[in-house]
Amino acid sequence: MEIKWLHLKSFRNYQDQEVDFRPGLTILQGENGQGKTNILEGIYYLLTGKSYRVHREQELARWGENEFHLYGDFIVQRRKLRLESHYQDKRKIIKINQIPCRKLSEYVGTINVVFFSPDDLVMVKGGPAERRRFLDLHIAQHHSKHIQLLNAYNKVLQQKNALLKQGQGGSKSQIAQIELWNEQILRIGSEIIRNRWEFTGLLSRKAQDIYGQISSGKEELTMDYHALGKNNLEEALAAFPKLLAEKMSLEMERKMVLIGPHRDDILFKLNERSARLYGSQGQQRSIVLSTKLAELEVIRQEKGDYPLLLLDDVLSELDRFRRDYLLDYTKSLQQTIMTMTSGETLTQRASLLLKVEKGQIGRIE
Numbered sequence: 243m244e245i246k247w248l249h250l251k252s253f254r255n256y257q258d259q260e261v262d263f264r265p266g267l268t269i270l271q272g273e274n275g276q277g278k279t280n281i282l283e284g285i286y287y288l289l290t291g292k293s294y295r296v297h298r299e300q301e302l303a304r305w306g307e308n309e310f311h312l313y314g315d316f317i318v319q320r321r322k323l324r325l326e327s328h329y330q331d332k333r334k335i336i337k338i339n340q341i342p343c344r345k346l347s348e349y350v351g352t353i354n355v356v357f358f359s360p361d362d363l364v365m366v367k368g369g370p371a372e373r374r375r376f377l378d379l380h381i382a383q384h385h386s387k388h389i390q391l392l393n394a395y396n397k398v399l400q401q402k403n404a405l406l407k408q409g410q411g412g413s414k415s416q417i418a419q420i421e422l423w424n425e426q427i428l429r430i431g432s433e434i435i436r437n438r439w440e441f442t443g444l445l446s447r448k449a450q451d452i453y454g455q456i457s458s459g460k461e462e463l464t465m466d467y468h469a470l471g472k473n474n475l476e477e478a479l480a481a482f483p484k485l486l487a488e489k490m491s492l493e494m495e496r497k498m499v500l501i502g503p504h505r506d507d508i509l510f511k512l513n514e515r516s517a518r519l520y521g522s523q524g525q526q527r528s529i530v531l532s533t534k535l536a537e538l539e540v541i542r543q544e545k546g547d548y549p550l551l552l553l554d555d556v557l558s559e560l561d562r563f564r565r566d567y568l569l570d571y572t573k574s575l576q577q578t579i580m581t582m583t584s585g586e587t588l589t590q591r592a593s594l595l596l597k598v599e600k601g602q603i604g605r606i607e
């Protein structure tokens with residue numbers, strides 16, 4: 243897919259700005275704090291209905307304003323699509339080809355976008371919750387049912403946690419109720435584990451391949467989903483009911499749910515060693531990048547169309563070989579939009595070079 247045109251009104255530091263895009267590599271160049279990331283954020287918001295940075299729409303509205311409006315023309319599988327996102331009177335309105343769209347789930351996934359943000363480094367550096375969030379978000383882009391599963395699971399989790407917090411525990415009726423919740427945890431949790439397992443498998447083979455190329459074959463990346471502490475799907479699923487029964491008294495003692503996919507993790511390793519503990523900055527960045535590019539390949543295979551690739555400040559900390567690899571890689575894609583600070587000299591590789599200054603965008607020929 244491709245973006246042809248973007249119009250931002252009262253969005254972040256943009257008052258009223260239109261941008262025309264081209265296929266191939268677009269570079270947004272400018273000094274710090276000028277509005278490069280805000281452009282990518284605007285595109286991402288249009289395509290997904292949310293910002294990856296904030297939870298409150300009001301923060302996206304230009305200071306002193308209570309509303310913002312985004313418009314974009316996209317080409318998706320050779321069809322033209324006009325998307326609009328409006329925030330007005332504290333409400334969000336989304337339109338596709340001028341027709342209001344009620345539920346976000348009708349909309350998310352129609353269009354695909356892969357976004358690399360420096361914030362994504364928490365995927366490697368951060369805790370398991372961040373890694374699960376990454377995985378779930380990406381599964382949801384492919385299978386909207388995964389969101390429903392997660393919502394259902396979280397509800398059960400809340401209820402079971404509330405029950406465990408009540409009273410001293412151990413009464414017959416409490417145990418019977420816990421067992422009822424455990425049935426749900428087992429049923430929904432197993433589906434979540436299967437989805438995550440499948441998706442990690444798909445992603446890890448491609449990420450390994452891409453990482454191999456980025457590091458010119460010097461380093462090997464592995465990415466494993468650990469469900470219920472086990473590195474094997476069948477073993478984890480077989481152990482699940484037993485663990486729920488065995489840990490019931492411990493759960494009652496600690497007054498919290500200890501068993502289930504809400505505690506799972508993904509382990510990234512470089513040459514067999516934990517990338518979180520031992521990876522260098524550039525290596526960790528390369529892992530996130532490889533995972534994102536792997537995701538792009540997965541989406542391309544499933545949808546038969548390349549997703550739009552947005553790369554925010556990706557080049558810093560990458561050596562010359564890795565930068566060249568990335569720039570070469572983007573040649574095989576339909577469209578990539580990348581931000582860069584003003585000192586960078588790689589701009590000749592762009593098919594469109596845009597200068598960003600104080601919330602204004604100009605073309606550099």
Ligand SMILES: Nc1ncnc2c1ncn2[C@@H]1O[C@H](COP(=O)(O)OP(=O)(O)OP(=O)(O)O)[C@@H](O)[C@H]1O
Binds near residue numbers: 581
């Ligand atoms: N709601 C808002 N209204 C007005 N300005 C905002 C709003 N939110 C952020 N800004 C401003 O937008 C400016 C540009 O932010 P942005 O993150 O796009 O910069 P950038 O060009 O990506 O810089 P860097 O190279 O440091 O990443 C910031 O200086 C920030 O203060």
Ligand SMILES: [Mg+2]
Binds near residue numbers: 278279554555
């Ligand atoms: Mg930025």
